[in-house]
Amino acid sequence: MSAAEAKHAGINLGDSDRETHEKAGSEIFGFWIFLMSDAVIFALLFATYGVMLRGTAGGPSAADEYRILPAFIETLILLTSSFTFGMASVAMKHGRGLRTVLAWMVITLALGLGFLAMELRDFSTMIADGALPSRNGNLSSFFALVPLHGLHVAAGCLWLAVMLVQVPCFGLDKRVKINLLRLGLFWHFLDIVWIAIFSVVYLQGLIR
Amino acid sequence: MNGAISPTILGRLEWLSLPFVRAWQNPTPDELIGAGAATIVVVGMAGTIALITALGKWRYLWRDWFTSVDHKKIGIMYVVLAFVMMSRAVVEGVLMRMQQATAINAPGIVEPDHFAQLFSTHGSIMIFFMAMPFLTGMINYVMPLQIGSRDVAFPLLNSISLWLTGGAAGLMMVSLVIGQFSTGGWSGYPPYTELEFSPDVGPDYWIWAVTLGSIGSTLSGLNFAVTIYKMRCAGMTMMRMPLFCWTTLCTSILMIFAMPPLTVATAMLALDRYLGFHFFTNDLGGNMMNYANLFWLFGHPEVYILILPAFGVYSEVVSTFSSKELYGYRSMVIATMSIAVMSFTVWLHHFFTMGQSASINAAFGIATMAIGVPTGVKIYDWIWTMFMGQVRFTVPMLYSLAFMMTFVLGGLTGIILAFPPLDYLVHNTLFLVAHFHNMLIPGLLYGMLAGYHYWFPKAFGFRLNEKWGQLAFGCWVVGFYLAFMPLYVLGAAGMARRTAEIFEPAFRPWLYVAGIGALILLAALVALFVQLWVSIREREANRVDAGDPWDGRGLEWSIAGPPPEYNFAVLPTVSGGDPFYTSKRNGDAYLPPERYENIEVPKNSVVGPLLGVFSAATGFALVWHMWWLAILGMLAIIITVIARSFIRDTHRIVSATEVERVDLAWRDKLFASRSISREMETTSANQGFAEVAA
Numbered sequence: 001m002s003a004a005e006a007k008h009a010g011i012n013l014g015d016s017d018r019e020t021h022e023k024a025g026s027e028i029f030g031f032w033i034f035l036m037s038d039a040v041i042f043a044l045l046f047a048t049y050g051v052m053l054r055g056t057a058g059g060p061s062a063a064d065e066y067r068i069l070p071a072f073i074e075t076l077i078l079l080t081s082s083f084t085f086g087m088a089s090v091a092m093k094h095g096r097g098l099r100t101v102l103a104w105m106v107i108t109l110a111l112g113l114g115f116l117a118m119e120l121r122d123f124s125t126m127i128a129d130g131a132l133p134s135r136n137g138n139l140s141s142f143f144a145l146v147p148l149h150g151l152h153v154a155a156g157c158l159w160l161a162v163m164l165v166q167v168p169c170f171g172l173d174k175r176v177k178i179n180l181l182r183l184g185l186f187w188h189f190l191d192i193v194w195i196a197i198f199s200v201v202y203l204q205g206l207i208r
Numbered sequence: 209m210n211g212a213i214s215p216t217i218l219g220r221l222e223w224l225s226l227p228f229v230r231a232w233q234n235p236t237p238d239e240l241i242g243a244g245a246a247t248i249v250v251v252g253m254a255g256t257i258a259l260i261t262a263l264g265k266w267r268y269l270w271r272d273w274f275t276s277v278d279h280k281k282i283g284i285m286y287v288v289l290a291f292v293m294m295s296r297a298v299v300e301g302v303l304m305r306m307q308q309a310t311a312i313n314a315p316g317i318v319e320p321d322h323f324a325q326l327f328s329t330h331g332s333i334m335i336f337f338m339a340m341p342f343l344t345g346m347i348n349y350v351m352p353l354q355i356g357s358r359d360v361a362f363p364l365l366n367s368i369s370l371w372l373t374g375g376a377a378g379l380m381m382v383s384l385v386i387g388q389f390s391t392g393g394w395s396g397y398p399p400y401t402e403l404e405f406s407p408d409v410g411p412d413y414w415i416w417a418v419t420l421g422s423i424g425s426t427l428s429g430l431n432f433a434v435t436i437y438k439m440r441c442a443g444m445t446m447m448r449m450p451l452f453c454w455t456t457l458c459t460s461i462l463m464i465f466a467m468p469p470l471t472v473a474t475a476m477l478a479l480d481r482y483l484g485f486h487f488f489t490n491d492l493g494g495n496m497m498n499y500a501n502l503f504w505l506f507g508h509p510e511v512y513i514l515i516l517p518a519f520g521v522y523s524e525v526v527s528t529f530s531s532k533e534l535y536g537y538r539s540m541v542i543a544t545m546s547i548a549v550m551s552f553t554v555w556l557h558h559f560f561t562m563g564q565s566a567s568i569n570a571a572f573g574i575a576t577m578a579i580g581v582p583t584g585v586k587i588y589d590w591i592w593t594m595f596m597g598q599v600r601f602t603v604p605m606l607y608s609l610a611f612m613m614t615f616v617l618g619g620l621t622g623i624i625l626a627f628p629p630l631d632y633l634v635h636n637t638l639f640l641v642a643h644f645h646n647m648l649i650p651g652l653l654y655g656m657l658a659g660y661h662y663w664f665p666k667a668f669g670f671r672l673n674e675k676w677g678q679l680a681f682g683c684w685v686v687g688f689y690l691a692f693m694p695l696y697v698l699g700a701a702g703m704a705r706r707t708a709e710i711f712e713p714a715f716r717p718w719l720y721v722a723g724i725g726a727l728i729l730l731a732a733l734v735a736l737f738v739q740l741w742v743s744i745r746e747r748e749a750n751r752v753d754a755g756d757p758w759d760g761r762g763l764e765w766s767i768a769g770p771p772p773e774y775n776f777a778v779l780p781t782v783s784g785g786d787p788f789y790t791s792k793r794n795g796d797a798y799l800p801p802e803r804y805e806n807i808e809v810p811k812n813s814v815v816g817p818l819l820g821v822f823s824a825a826t827g828f829a830l831v832w833h834m835w836w837l838a839i840l841g842m843l844a845i846i847i848t849v850i851a852r853s854f855i856r857d858t859h860r861i862v863s864a865t866e867v868e869r870v871d872l873a874w875r876d877k878l879f880a881s882r883s884i885s886r887e888m889e890t891t892s893a894n895q896g897f898a899e900v901a902a
Contacts, residue, residue: 029434033433044505048502136486138493144485
């Protein structure tokens with residue numbers, strides 16, 4: 001078994017850092033499993049949204065209320081942030097120096113925060129228009145699914161902020177590297193969930 | 209005395225939330241029972257604290273147990289938790305039987321509302337805080353030893369799981385003393401558990417206790433699965449693993465995928481209750497059926513989460529005490545995996561009567577009957593394992609035999625329930641109650657007790673008393689049949705479950721028999737505790753220092769009992785199934801290692817206990833609407849996790865000389881032990897060194 005052999009799905013460190021690579025196998029695999037478990041939660045919320053589409057009780061549905069343009073811009077922001085995080089991971093893997101890694105992480109964090117700010121503005125517009133989650137089941141399921149993704153992004157941003165402290169503190173040591181790999185998976189996972197949200201929730205609302 | 213005491217600080221807590229105050233104002237038997245239960249909790253807690261203080265053991269407990277991340281200690285703590293919670297839930301079960309036996313055209317001993325709390329806590333505790341901790345503890349202790357690993361993949365996460373479960377169990381206990389518990393049953397069906405019908409704190413206690421417990425279980429499942437996939441010793445291929453590891457793997461996979469639906473269901477119910485969402489309300493587009501589907505999407509795999517580890521224990525026990533290789537190992541593995549997959553395809557049979565079409569019911573009914581097939585395969589495999597073996601009727605073996613007979617009976621009534629037209633007749637009756645007790649008592653409890661007797665000498669270095677074990681076993685079996693067979697009759701006769709008062713005098717004799725059965729079950733529990741007490745007192749006579757009291761087959765028996773914290777002085781290499789049994793026969797067991805090396809072990813951590821306390825405090829605050837405490841608790845959780853990520857010094861080294869010293873000391877005891885034949889294994893001659901016929 002060569003050291004460079006892939007030990008887990010995603011970016012492996014075998015080419016550049018064998019010692020961390022040896023340890024990363026079970027750590028990253030464990031995180032994949034966590035993500036799968038988390039994916040079940042989202043899947044169930046999608047299903048709930050699907051079955052509650054008609055539960056409007058004479059009130060507005062989420063599809064009547066959200067605006068597609070900001071959602072589209074949010075999609076672009078989040079996809080871009082996944083790219084920038086990818087750049088941070090690549091820089092970390094190939095030892096491009098702390099500053100490069102940090103720079104890409106800061107950009108990612110900024111994009112993440114931008115996404116959250118826009119999303120919060122969307123929600124407040126909806127709420128100001130009277131589309132509260134307590135209005136009907138349709139809105140309840142919308143406000144469980146989409147903000148849960150937002151909450152994940154917020155957790156990701158907090159995690160990024162912590163890593164922004166840890167990278168200068170400890171340098172790119174074993175634990176920092178493994179943590180960045182995990183954060184990367186988390187961040188890309190949120191992207192995938194958002195793509196599902198954009199398609200199933202937002203675009204579906206357009207075709208009715 | 210009415211109204212909230214201090215809404216800003218104590219939320220909606222009132223003086224009348226305390227059962228003592230209620231009993232003082234209104235001393236009915238019902239309130240006195242409530243206050244009495246609360247007193248037991250308070251006095252028990254105070255007594256435990258006083259005892260630990262008097263013995264000066266706080267330091268020891270904190271350093272050697274509470275902050276430990278050693279999988280063996282965590283496993284033992286889980287099992288202790290399970291026994292404590294089991295004691296409460298058994299008493300509640302007995303109380304319910306007493307109520308139904310006395311409430312025939314009479315009010316009985318407790319009020320209907322109190323009775324509803326009893327069946328809700330009994331069910332919730334037995335599933336989430338007895339069964340789950342018991343099997344999680346058993347897996348924790350045994351599985352890493354069996355696959356030849358030094359620990360689980362994520363030791364700290366393991367401690368966090370334990371303390372989340374502990375915190376959740378704490379919430380259950382607090383609900384006895386402050387406020388009241390849910391009256392909505394263990395499944396907490398809305399809309400009844402919505403604010404409209406249950407505005408009290410009960411469902412909130414249920415929501416947060418179950419949520420914490422389910423998060424803990426998800427994390428445990430993740431931990432075990434990664435451990436099995438990644439931490440097996442050299443040569444331990446998947447198909448060489450002891451069957452207990454296979455059932456652990458399947459249970460873990462089920463935990464990973466089946467606990468999230470529960471978390472989603474309870475979280476949605478919480479959103480309904482706290483923020484006015486409309487997931488499951490009767491009005492404004494809510495749909496209770498979503499809850500039923502989500503809950504049972506968890507609930508049915510949960511049945512197999514509970515039963516599979518017990519299947520694993522039986523496989524180990526039957527094989528060991530028959531001195532034979534497990535018959536049909538491969539078919540057992542396939543059956544276990546099939547059960548795990550099929551368990552996700554049958555959830556709808558929990559609500560055949562709730563409105564779907566006959567064809568959907570038929571599909572799920574057929575799937576349900578089909579899942580009996582792999583289970584049947586297992587039963588035959590165990591029987592064939594015993595066939596022509598040297599069967600010894602030790603206590604674990606007695607439980608295994610009782611299981612095989614009783615479980616098949618329960619399976620047959622399961623087939624009846626799986627048939628939708630028959631289910632329409634007996635659903636929501638005591639027939640169902642009898643059925644699931646008939647599955648879970650042999651299918652979980654007997655298995656865990658068999659495992660407890662089987663691995664106890666490994667964990668503590670001495671055997672449990674055989675006589676008291678047999679007595680407890682007899683009580684569990686006789687008590688079970690007396691308590692639950694009458695319920696089949698009553699259910700078939702139409703007696704609804706969860707009935708606080710009965711108006712059909714013809715039910716009386718059956719209810720009396722069931723009541724006697726319940727008392728015998730209580731005696732069984734007492735016998736277990738007496739057995740533990742007696743065994744501890746006689747421990748010197750029953751030591752099995754050499755570590756192999758039963759002529760065991762797996763790697764766990766190849767080391768000292770109790771094992772050192774790093775388990776194996778040198779990680780083993782295996783070349784087949786039943787590695788230790790084979791190497792004893794080949795004469796290459798107990799070979800001293802060529803050299804000893806430093807071993808890195810994880811340091812203790814306060815993170816687990818802290819997260820447990822903070823999350824329980826948050827849950828409590830949410831129950832009582834003490835918003836400041838809830839926010840504080842959540843912040844404390846986040847800060848703890850972040851602070852931990854900055855701690856770099858997380859491991860320490862056990863030096864090679866220390867490892868050598870401990871190993872040689874054990875080897876001295878081993879070679880001083882007398883090897884014994886299997887006829888003598890339940891006598892004091894058993895020092896844990898098995899005689900091997902050449």
